Amino acid sequence: MSLLEVKDLQVRVEEREILHGLSLTVNPGQVHAIMGPNGSGKSTLSHVIAGKLGYEVTGGQILFRGEDLLEMEPNERAAKGVFLAFQYPVEIPGVTTWNFLHAALNAQRKARGEDEISSPAFLKKVREVAKSLNIPQDMLKRGVNVGFSGGEKKRNEILQMALFEPAVCILDEMDSGLDIDALRIAADGVNALRSPERAMVVITHYQRLLNYIVPDVVHVMSKGRVVKSGGKELALELEESGYAQFEDAA
Amino acid sequence: MNVVAKTETGRALGDAFAVARDRLPGKGKIADQRRQAFEAYERSGLPHRRIEDWKYTDLRALMREVLPLAPAPDAAALGRAAAAVKLRAIDGVRRLVLVDGAFAPDLSDLGNLEKGLGIRPLREVLDAGDGALSARAFATDISNPMVALNGAMATDGVVIEIADGTVLAQPLHIVHVASGTAPASMFTRSLLRLGRDTNVTLVESYLAGEGAKAYQAHDGLIVAIGDNARLDHVRLVEDAIDAFNISSATISLGAHAHLNTFGLTSGGHVSRYQLTVTCAGEGSKVETNGVNLINGTQHADTTLFMDHAVPHCASREIFRAVVDDRAHSVFQGRIIVRPDAQKTDAKMMTRALLLSDDAEADNKPELEIFADDVTCGHGATTGALDESLLFYMRARGLPEKEAQALLIQAFVGEAIESIASDALREVAIATAQRWLEARA
Numbered sequence: 001m002s003l004l005e006v007k008d009l010q011v012r013v014e015e016r017e018i019l020h021g022l023s024l025t026v027n028p029g030q031v032h033a034i035m036g037p038n039g040s041g042k043s044t045l046s047h048v049i050a051g052k053l054g055y056e057v058t059g060g061q062i063l064f065r066g067e068d069l070l071e072m073e074p075n076e077r078a079a080k081g082v083f084l085a086f087q088y089p090v091e092i093p094g095v096t097t098w099n100f101l102h103a104a105l106n107a108q109r110k111a112r113g114e115d116e117i118s119s120p121a122f123l124k125k126v127r128e129v130a131k132s133l134n135i136p137q138d139m140l141k142r143g144v145n146v147g148f149s150g151g152e153k154k155r156n157e158i159l160q161m162a163l164f165e166p167a168v169c170i171l172d173e174m175d176s177g178l179d180i181d182a183l184r185i186a187a188d189g190v191n192a193l194r195s196p197e198r199a200m201v202v203i204t205h206y207q208r209l210l211n212y213i214v215p216d217v218v219h220v221m222s223k224g225r226v227v228k229s230g231g232k233e234l235a236l237e238l239e240e241s242g243y244a245q246f247e248d249a250a
Numbered sequence: 251m252n253v254v255a256k257t258e259t260g261r262a263l264g265d266a267f268a269v270a271r272d273r274l275p276g277k278g279k280i281a282d283q284r285r286q287a288f289e290a291y292e293r294s295g296l297p298h299r300r301i302e303d304w305k306y307t308d309l310r311a312l313m314r315e316v317l318p319l320a321p322a323p324d325a326a327a328l329g330r331a332a333a334a335v336k337l338r339a340i341d342g343v344r345r346l347v348l349v350d351g352a353f354a355p356d357l358s359d360l361g362n363l364e365k366g367l368g369i370r371p372l373r374e375v376l377d378a379g380d381g382a383l384s385a386r387a388f389a390t391d392i393s394n395p396m397v398a399l400n401g402a403m404a405t406d407g408v409v410i411e412i413a414d415g416t417v418l419a420q421p422l423h424i425v426h427v428a429s430g431t432a433p434a435s436m437f438t439r440s441l442l443r444l445g446r447d448t449n450v451t452l453v454e455s456y457l458a459g460e461g462a463k464a465y466q467a468h469d470g471l472i473v474a475i476g477d478n479a480r481l482d483h484v485r486l487v488e489d490a491i492d493a494f495n496i497s498s499a500t501i502s503l504g505a506h507a508h509l510n511t512f513g514l515t516s517g518g519h520v521s522r523y524q525l526t527v528t529c530a531g532e533g534s535k536v537e538t539n540g541v542n543l544i545n546g547t548q549h550a551d552t553t554l555f556m557d558h559a560v561p562h563c564a565s566r567e568i569f570r571a572v573v574d575d576r577a578h579s580v581f582q583g584r585i586i587v588r589p590d591a592q593k594t595d596a597k598m599m600t601r602a603l604l605l606s607d608d609a610e611a612d613n614k615p616e617l618e619i620f621a622d623d624v625t626c627g628h629g630a631t632t633g634a635l636d637e638s639l640l641f642y643m644r645a646r647g648l649p650e651k652e653a654q655a656l657l658i659q660a661f662v663g664e665a666i667e668s669i670a671s672d673a674l675r676e677v678a679i680a681t682a683q684r685w686l687e688a689r690a
């Protein structure tokens with residue numbers, strides 16, 4: 001069974017249809033890249049998979065390990081193993097990163113019928129992960145993402161990804177706002193999490209990110225559909241010729 | 251002057267005062283003051299919405315009537331009170347318990363008083379005919395009808411005196427417990443006097459014994475903080491969900507004195523807390539912080555009057571309200587800077603978080619500035635929880651109520667953080683936590 005299966009998905013925001021029949025099949029161990037120009041519906045897809053309000057699914061299905069994802073609350077999807085790394089991670093003043101991560105991890109474990117993780121065990125785990133991502137301890141004591149630089153916010157997303165050990169990671173424009181060094185650190189973090197059981201969907205506007213996170217499959221999106229799929233060489237082709245050729249195809 | 255026809259309930263209370271008079275301690279001058287105070291109350295009756303200060307808290311509509319005095323607690327009532335007190339006991343404090351309007355010596359801790367600390371029940375002070383102390387206990391302004399009524403009817407309370415230079419190691423904890431099973435009123439009045447160079451922490455709690463129903467708690471606290479003294483004050487209102495709490499505190503500060511006061515209201519059906527703080531000595535400093543956590547049909551009103559009477563004083567007010575269901579939160583904060591009070595630094599910030607479409611929060615900040623060399627400001631905001639934050643948190647696995655709880659804790663956190671004592675801050679956090687868990 002495939003891990004994530006998007007079938008003929010149609011989505012409206014207010015009166016406008018953004019996705020018109022999008023299909024995508026992601027198997028364990030694979031890294032998929034979704035590329036496309038602004039407004040092609042890439043972020044809409046990531047939001048609908050995660051369960052954000054304000055999107056009306058008018059047709060199609062999203063199955064996660066064969067289960068209907070659209071019937072689940074966002075927190076249930078997270079507990080099942082769906083993770084969205086946000087393009088713009090929010091700042092939550094007054095809620096420390098420690099507290100937030102501990103509460104979130106325990107909520108996921110509780111939803112799966114697992115025992116809660118104790119504070120000392122949690123501390124140990126977070127410290128290890130933070131160290132591997134070069135995240136200083138004092139960042140964890142601050143409000144979630146409060147006063148973090150763009151790179152720190154993205155690293156915090158990857159920290160959470162490492163901590164929650166999801167089955168599918170959707171990375172929404174992970175490269176936006178990052179300089180080349182920050183991008184490399186973030187990409188290293190993501191690569192370290194690649195495994196035969198885990199799949200990743202990397203949404204990006206630019207080919208640059210794919211030099212660091214090398215995909216197995218590349219999809220080109222235009223006007224709410226996947227218009228072409230291929231191997232990693234497709235990304236390079238796009239870099240050469242741009243998206244214009246697909247605008248007409250869509 | 252308007253002649254107001256007496257309502258049925260007004261007449262009933264008039265009779266109640268006549269009946270109660272013999273039970274009220276204090277003879278001679280005190281009895282006269284009580285009568286005057288009652289007459290002042292009777293002239294206006296229960297405040298209603300056409301009186302500006304009571305626009306949002308119309309007691310005539312919400313409370314309808316003042317109930318007769320509660321009987322003195324019997325052994326069973328004291329037993330229920332003891333159980334309630336135990337449930338909310340705070341470690342390391344000196345506890346002073348008032349049950350149904352009477353000081354309860356057996357539930358209180360009057361042993362081994364530290365040097366410089368004097369504690370006596372108000373009734374004893376009045377019965378002993380201590381003129382100067384009694385006069386202080388009844389020195390409040392009777393132009394406010396509910397304060398006047400409290401003065402007329404107060405049956406007991408505690409009178410606490412702290413001698414110059416005393417630093418109390420143990421916080422004082424006044425616990426107000428209602429434990430009568432029939433609806434009734436209790437009126438208490440307490441006096442706290444801090445001498446020069448003293449340092450005191452006072453906690454006040456309002457609790458209900460099991461089975462206490464629809465009671466009315468009326469308290470009046472009068473505090474004088476001497477020169478160079480510091481008072482930390484934490485007030486927690488966890489009254490029964492059908493109870494009324496109409497209380498006031500009148501606090502004055504001497505030169506270079508410091509007041510840090512925090513209030514949290516999560517209980518009671520209708521509550522009104524009238525806090526009057528006067529900077530009467532130069533260089534004094536005031537921090538006033540408050541939190542309302544209310545739901546259902548609760549109504550909680552904090553009305554603050556911050557009076558800058560002299561130069562070089564600073565005040566800060568932070569108020570946070572979290573309002574769910576059809577509850578109604580009111581914050582009225584008035585800052586007066588008198589003509590002489592140059593170099594005053596006064597700031598007030600009030601924010602309300604509405605958790606439902608039917609919740610209501612009224613924030614009314616007012617500045618009246620009569621001096622020209624001052625720094626004053628106020629701000630007020632009202633809003634809902636940020637959906638983008640909630641989505642982020644839910645996408646990380648937190649169920650909606652848990653995500654809301656973390657955001658609510660953060661929202662009230664700034665006010666709770668102001669509590670100086672770590673232990674008491676934890677008590678306030680635990681109180682807020684109980685409210686959050688009850689709604690989850």
